[in-house]
Amino acid sequence: MPLTQGQVARYHRDGYLIVENVLTPREVELLRAQVNIADPASGFTDASGKTSRLSFWGDTHSTIWGAASTCPRIINAIRILTGEEVTFFHGKVTLKEAGTGGAWEWHQDFGYWYDQGYIFPRMMSVSVALDANDEANGCLRVLRGSHLMGRMTHGRIANQTGADMERLTKMMPFFEEVPAVMPPGAALFFHCNTLHASGQNTSDRHRRNFIACYYASANPQIGGPPPAQRVPCPVGAEDVIERYAAEHNLVPVPAA
Numbered sequence: 001m002p003l004t005q006g007q008v009a010r011y012h013r014d015g016y017l018i019v020e021n022v023l024t025p026r027e028v029e030l031l032r033a034q035v036n037i038a039d040p041a042s043g044f045t046d047a048s049g050k051t052s053r054l055s056f057w058g059d060t061h062s063t064i065w066g067a068a069s070t071c072p073r074i075i076n077a078i079r080i081l082t083g084e085e086v087t088f089f090h091g092k093v094t095l096k097e098a099g100t101g102g103a104w105e106w107h108q109d110f111g112y113w114y115d116q117g118y119i120f121p122r123m124m125s126v127s128v129a130l131d132a133n134d135e136a137n138g139c140l141r142v143l144r145g146s147h148l149m150g151r152m153t154h155g156r157i158a159n160q161t162g163a164d165m166e167r168l169t170k171m172m173p174f175f176e177e178v179p180a181v182m183p184p185g186a187a188l189f190f191h192c193n194t195l196h197a198s199g200q201n202t203s204d205r206h207r208r209n210f211i212a213c214y215y216a217s218a219n220p221q222i223g224g225p226p227p228a229q230r231v232p233c234p235v236g237a238e239d240v241i242e243r244y245a246a247e248h249n250l251v252p253v254p255a256a
């Protein structure tokens, strides 16, 4: 899945890029089977009290999510879009349950990664749809081009980190708000300063996505290891997800 020059240019102009068929239907089914809907551990509450669930992973070898973070259709796109070598940062599975899943407030990821000491916003994420993402089940929404204005002040909104809403409300008319409507297997690549949010899941369908985050290996971090010691994110085999599943006897779950 090489990106075209046009796609790369659109990413730099808009701060995001949606690409379909990044994962195959079988890869999606294998990953979806590993989302633990019953896991009560990881709720993030929005301003109205509804909850989205997140589970995190921190390496590229001990889970199928780590393996997926090294899938060449993902990691090579990340390297092309950042334009430099990248290191795996962390990943998360987001679950918005049918009917009850909560919203994510407007924020930039660099709004809080900055507080972890990263000097430059040379960091980005990919959110891969494991279910169809649409407005009814709370798809991600992005403000086109907002990555170009730099980092906003962030604070706490319920138990999430959100952008300064007083300023953002006045800024919104200057941007186009784009819902990231995606079929399963599609991916939203987005810059760490792109403002994004997502609504509540008012549908009768779960919304499951996995998000993998990366930083430029040469991006210094206050208190972190020297950039020269950073390990570039491995690039897995084309069938890295299927191989991981076969080695660990994981079985797919067809779409509901």
Ligand SMILES: O=C(O)CCC(=O)C(=O)O
Pocket (backbone or CB within 6 Å): 092, 094, 104, 109, 127, 138, 139, 140, 196, 197, 198, 209, 211
């Ligand atoms: O998955 C979503 O709807 C939003 C998640 C998000 O914005 C984040 O984890 O930073």
